[in-house]
Amino acid sequence: MRTHGWSGAAPTDDEEAVDRILAAARRAIDRSGSDFGIAEVARDLGVTRQTVYRYFPSVEALLTATSIAQxxxxxxxxxxxxxxxxxxxxxxxxxxxxxxxxxxxxxxxxxxxxxxxxxxxxxxxxxxxxxxxxxxxxxxxxxxxxxxxxxxxxxxxxxxxxxxxxxxxxxxxxxxxxxxxxxxxxxxxxxxxxxxxx
Structure with missing residues (x-):
């Protein structure tokens, strides 16, 4: 798990990182519906797009995981x-x-x-x-x-x-x-x- 970024409060493990990414994706969906991008989620979290891609290989994978969680x-x-x-x-x-x-x-x-x-x-x-x-x-x-x-x-x-x-x-x-x-x-x-x- 990378520790830089995350707006100065790095997650303690990969599970917390995934939870935070899913929470940011929920906020993005609430704002934009399914027309959101990885960059929007990364900005919300204070990380790079590559950090989000490490956990979710595409916006579709992130959207699907967020939907299933909800x-x-x-x-x-x-x-x-x-x-x-x-x-x-x-x-x-x-x-x-x-x-x-x-x-x-x-x-x-x-x-x-x-x-x-x-x-x-x-x-x-x-x-x-x-x-x-x-x-x-x-x-x-x-x-x-x-x-x-x-x-x-x-x-x-x-x-x-x-x-x-x-x-x-x-x-x-x-x-x-x-x-x-x-x-x-x-x-x-x-x-x-x-x-x-x-």
Missing amino acids: TGHFLDVLAAHLSEIRDPATAVVEGIAYTLERLPHEKYLGLLLAPGRASAFSAGVTSDTAFEFGRSMLDRYSVDWAAAGIDDLDQLVEHMLRIVQSFVIDPGRPPRSGEELRAYLTTWVAPALTSRRS
């Missing part, structure tokens, strides 16, 4: 929303629907999932970033996946992300929401999960 709140809210649901099909349907409904209201979730500069979807729905987010969602569900006969959570994550991606890219005409969205997902998504138990 989606923890959304994942906690989602977990609370789904806490009483034990049925896998019902949980997946509600998880997808709730995520789609919250997307316009959750800035960092929008940066992570909406198509664009550094979203999970810009690198593909099967990117490591997308999988990390999707797996974090499933890990917070109150479902016993093994007891439900669902042993490949990676494929379930991929399936859910592909569905979310399709709705984000083209929400439909008119877009489905509320009970209509849930009815659609129950008809076309839920059977894939309920058939695992038969």
Whole structure:
């Protein structure tokens, strides 16, 4: 870890350096949205751009890491929303629907999932970033996946992300929401999960 710069208060270790960089990136996003640069973050911290690049190789990597760090709140809210649901099909349907409904209201979730500069979807729905987010969602569900006969959570994550991606890219005409969205997902998504138990 380099100790020069940092506005005279060097971080004690790499973990603190990353935390400070992510905090500066959050401030930059609050000011400029996703159209910020490494130079803006470096100025905020009193370091060179090379120092920031040492921890994050690109602005996209920094934007993605910041978004993932900030989606923890959304994942906690989602977990609370789904806490009483034990049925896998019902949980997946509600998880997808709730995520789609919250997307316009959750800035960092929008940066992570909406198509664009550094979203999970810009690198593909099967990117490591997308999988990390999707797996974090499933890990917070109150479902016993093994007891439900669902042993490949990676494929379930991929399936859910592909569905979310399709709705984000083209929400439909008119877009489905509320009970209509849930009815659609129950008809076309839920059977894939309920058939695992038969």
